[in-house]
Every structure is written in C-alpha cells, then in structure tokens.
Amino acid sequence: MMPLVDIRDLTIAFPRGSQENRVVHGINLTIHEGETVALVGESGSGKSVTARALIGLSGAVVGASRFDIVGDGVLGFRERDWRRLRGSKIGFVLQDALVSLDPLRKVSQQLADAFGHPGYFVRRDVREESRALLHSVGIPDPERRLPQYPHQLSGGLRQRALIATAIARRPSLLIADEPTTALDATVQKQILDLFAERKQAGHTLLLISHDLAVVARLADRVLVMKQGKIVEEGPTKQILSEPAHPYTRRLLDAVPSASSRGFRLSPATQTEDNAPSLHATVVCQRLPLPPKRIDAAQRVLSASGLVKRYGGGFAVNNVSFELAAGEALGIVGESGSGKTTVAKIVLGLIEPDSGTVLVDGQPWSHRSEAKRRARRASMQLIAQDALSSFDPRYTVEKIVGESLDTVGVFGRDRRRRVIEVLDAVRLGATFLDRYPRELSGGQRQRVAIARAFAPRPKLLIADEPVSALDVSVQAQVLDLLAELQAASGTALLFISHDLGVIHHLTDRVLVMKDGRVVETGAVETVFASPTHSYTRALLDAVPALP
C-alpha cells in the first residue's frame, strides 16, 4: 500500500542575506496509514520546521528528491494547491490552544471556519456536525461550549477544541506539534488519552515532541532528530529500551526520575553547554552524585499556618513545613496550586495574611524591610526565567556581584568571588563581560545559580528553575545544583510541576492543590505509596518511560 507521506532527502533552508542557513539536512520520512510516528528532538533540532514543511508553512526553501503527501507530489506546489491540502487532507495542532484559537470568535464559529463555512452566522447543519465533533474529542456538554469564547474554556477543553478544528474535515493525517507541552500533567493525560483513542480507531498521527515519555505512550515508530538530521529511527520499544545512538542514550539518561535518584543525569566530562559530539562514547553507567550532608538539628526555615487570600479565595491556605540545613524540600503542584505564592512569602516579597515564617529560628515574616535587609544574603532565589531576572544593562560580572552587596564584599575580593562561583558553575572568567542576551538558556540558568551561591546562603529557593530548558540542558543544571548543594550544605526549597525532577532531586515533598498541602513526607514514601487521591491522580498522569 502506498504510504500517506513519503519524503526522501528533505532539506530545509532559510535564506540569510545571499547565503542559506540550512536547518534540515536530507532526512527521510515515511508515514503509513494508521501509524503513529513521533519526531523527537530538542529545541533547534529542526523537528517543528519539518512538520510545517508538510503543510507548506515552513516559510523556507524546501528541497527533496521525493515529496509525496497523500498521493500528491507537492514539490512545486503553489499556495493555492497547499490550501486545498490543508485541513482536508492534513490537520495541524499547535502547542498552545490559547494563542492558536482566535480569542474573538466563538467555538462554534471556529469550528464552522474549520468545516469550510466561515462567517458570523453558523448554519444549522454545521452546528449539528460541530456538536458531534466536540463530543468525539471528549468535550462534555457541547451545546454549552459552542457559544463560548476560548478564554472561557479550561486548558484541557481548549486543547480539545483546537484538536476538533484540526480534524473537522476528517484529514487523513493529523500533525500535532508539542500538543501537551503547555498543559498540566493531569490535563496532558486527558489529551494523550484522546490521541490514544483516535489511534485505536485507526487514525494516522505525526507527533512532534521533546518529551520521550509522551512519545513512549503513543508512538509506533520514533525518529530522533538532532541538528537537522535523523540520528536514529526504529520501533518505539526498541529505541527507548536499547538505543543504538549515543545521543538517544544521553536523552534517555537525562530524564530525571525515581531511578535516577542519587546519580548524575549528564555525562560528567562536559564543561559548558556544548553538547558532546555525536561520536562520543556511549555512557552506559550512571555516575553517582556526591552525598548530601543533612543536619537535622539545624532548622534553617520553618513556616507554620501560612495563609494568603486573593480576591475571594485562598492562594495559600494553612501551609506549614520545616527545612533543615543541607536538606532539599520539594513543593509540587499544578498551575494555580499556590507554589509560587509560598515561595514569595518565604522570600518576604509578600506578607502572609496569617501564619509565621522563622529563618534560622528568628522571626522573618511581618518584620519591616529594614530589619530583614541585613539577613537577606542568607536566602537566595533562583527564578524560572533567568533572563528576566537579570538587568539587561548589566554584564555577568555585575549581575553575579550584586548579590554580594549586602554581605559587604567589594572591589578585588568581589571579583575573585565572582570568578570562583563562575568556575563552580563551569562558565569561567571568560563570561565576566558577557551580557545576558548573549547567553544560551543553560548558560543563563548557570549564571543565576552562580549568583545565588555567591553570598554563601543558608537557604536557596528555586522556583521552577529548569522548566524552560531542554532535557539535556536540564540534566546539566540539575546535576550542578545537586553538586553545589551537597558541597555547600545549603538547604534547598525546590518548586516544580515536574514529579520526575522532584523525585530525582529532593528528600521530602509537599504536594499542593488549590493552596493546600494535601500530602507531605519523604519523597520515596509519598511517591511509592501515596495516601491522598490527588497525589495518586498526579502520579498516575505522568507518562513514564518503559
């Protein structure tokens, strides 16, 4: 039988001045009817632009020796020809439904657009079809959703509505580009379930993802992309359990999980963000992380009965916890659970409505800022978005050095300490004069870590510090954080939505939902035998590698 998609020697290049910047270097892609194929890679690997080339939306120069889609040779297609193909033969789902759906059009209108009947008024037969379509993507009570606007839907419903628009005209192939990346774990599970159902029904799917675990659940076949080339290709089970290529091996090793606890996620030899070459030897054995020194007698932080109200409800409702020197406490929860508010209360950036925070046994909350100022150096923050936490006019030296203001380290001593911490995060003195915008994502996060460790804090608060990073960069940053924490004996309050990261890095965990702590305890205990139904649902929702 003829494949739905048959592409040979695909190259994609963006014109840059008189030259070409080639981003995809001769890949082959075949998709058969009823198959689910996954294209996996990190940012910049060329996976998204490849997906877009399949519907003629890459905006680049596309070349191939063969480019057949659903029986048509599309080389030399004009915009008019592509338009005929889009929607009817190929559906496309993007990452974020909030930006992909028109905020000013009702769900019913967007579906009518997708059916090919655009306009303000929706015909009755189209409305019937829309209702059936919404039902088929698992939206309960479609009659209620049709007249609503995208912002009135929850994240999961919105993503379902987007998928509905993509499959409205029953395309032979559905392409989903990171369809669950912007979603919380439990919502992600619902969307993956929907794709799984469609797969059962015999639909064809091309899944683009950076997340190997998401792929593991759905795909029949995996193609691993790196720097515009396919480095490995094969049945999902084989790729994930016995990867042949070192890059695939490294990607799998980099995923933090229960089994990676106490071990490094990245090969030890790297000095910088530069990924090791494709020909690096396969590292099969995980290297252990240095042991932690937890001093249970020394309470660095204790919070009791924290409450913060916003509007009518509670952002944080009766949250209490303690943190010992050298210990790592994880706070895990979905968006809106109050994790970040807890961090801000601990940092003294917002005051709790009631409850107290003690730092080193001394009162910290409800004090004047003047009294807190001198003690602030003992508590440092690593924010999610490192770039926005840097003053864009500052060089790395000034950025890192600024945290030493309150501990009174200036001049030559400051420079020495800045170089010392930059060395510790494996950036080195060559980075002193760089500006934040010249740094890659991983380098920025390293600078943020260097800055946090510079004044030798007793407590480190990390708010989603790796959630914006690629998995291999995330692995390096997590390793670095674990190493430095062990070496310095700093207590760590680590906030994340990613249970794998929490399981890998922290000793104890707080599970939060709607501002409350639903479960707490040692990480192994909580994750191995959760007592609360929400924790179970959360753990259940996490797609796992085989």
Added chain:
Amino acid sequence: MSALPAPAEHETAPASQFLRRLPTNPGLALAALFLAVIAIATVSPALLATADPIAADPLQAQLPPSWEHWFGTDHLGRDVFSRVVHGARYSILIGVGAVALAATAGSFLGLVAGLSRGLIDEIITRLLDVVSAFPDLLLALVLISFTGPGTTNLIFALGVAFIPRFARVVRAQTFVIARSGYVEQARTFGLSRTVLVLRHVLPHAVAQVPILATIGLGTAIIGAAGLSFLGMGPQPPAPEWGAMLAEARNYLRVAWWIGVWPGLAITLTVIAISVLGRRWQTAFEGRRSE
C-alpha cells in the same frame, strides 16, 4: 534556539548605530548637515554672518536679496540673513530650555507616580490629565499672562505645558520595570529602596526620554516661534524668528524676503529635528523588539 551566542549588540548603542547609518541615507545626512549649520549659528553666529543684526540703516531699507544682502534687508534696513543666523540662538535656547525643563520635571513626576501607586499616583496622574486637557500653546499663553513676556518666562511656560508627555511615558515604564523579574530579584538581595530605584528602575524608565525630547524639541521651537509672534517672547529688536515673522507680516506684499527666510528657518529646523528624532526612535524600538 541554538546555543550560539548572539551578536554583541550592546557594544553598539542605538545612538552610535544610528550615527553610523547617517552617510547611507541622504535625507538623514541633509537633516544632520542643516542642524550642524544651526548649531554653529547658535554657538557663534559671527562665523556665518558678519553684519550687525540689530543696527538699523533706513537708507538700505527693504532691499531685495543681492550679493551684499543674501536675504535682503528689512523695513529698518537690517540685514535679514544676519538676523536669521543670530535668531537661531533664541529659538534653540527656548526650545532646548523648555524641553529640558519638561523632561526633568516630567521624569521626576513620572518616576514618583509609577513607584508610589495609590494616592500620590492618583494625584499626579489627575494633575497631568488636567494639564494635558489644554492645548500646549493655550496653556503656555495662560501661564505667560501671569508671568509676563520674556525669554525666561517663555521657557518656563512651554516647559510646564510639555511636562505631561514625558511624565506619562516615564510613569508607564516605571510601572512595568518596578514589577520586573530583576527588580524582584534585587529586592531579595536586601538592597535599599533608593539603591534599587537608582540602579535598576531609573535607567530603564528614562531610556526613551532623550528620544522624546528630540522629537519634542521641534514642537517646542514651533511653540516658541508662535508665542514670540504674539509678542510673548524675546522683545524687539532681538532677532527671534517668530518675532521677525510678526514684523514682516505688514510688508509681505512689497518685500516677501523679510518674512520668507525666518519662516523657512523655522520650518527646516523643525523638519530636520523631526527626521533625526523619528529615525532614532525607530532604531531604538527596532533594537528593543529584537
């Protein structure tokens, strides 16, 4: 996307980038050249025009442009070219003075309003609303009616009228920056509020002020000329462009050159300033949106 370091754009500030582009753009180059001449006229007019701009010579009255008097002479026999050249000083002084006053006061008010929020912000914002409800010139005219005419009073009146446009921008910027990630981060270092504002808020909040000031300068010069035309600025026989226009009004039909040259001087100066200011603004915004 890639790990490659981005080109170091910080090494070339927008101002220097903008200066480097000058020679490739004839419009920009002309504007810059013209302003350079105006600058010389402002600093040392005697270099360009040797004739006395004030000494009257009734025998030479209303002569058309010639080799001897490039722009002709006026109704009192004064050399129009010399008067136009010497007049640059007044227009530029009033324009720059008014804009400097407005930029300083406006930045301060905007910063205070943006940082304080609450009642103080409310008071400042409402005051600005009231001030900007009147057309600039009308407001300046009202102020001068209290202070009386003269160069200093004109600077003050125009300066006050221009405050809202600076204050608004600085307030909006301050508002955003005071809530930015790096200000929050700096708070966790335990820096005092003053240090925080001077180090991280002020430089970003006023980043656009020089550009706004350049564009505002054109408007201020027109305003100055307009008010001088009405007799509110430098008093005769000072060769202010607006005042010269007022005098020339009565002779337009018999001696067009008395009015046309100062009029052209005003128009070209304002156009040249606007061209440079807008181009600078585009360069600045382009850099920010990257």
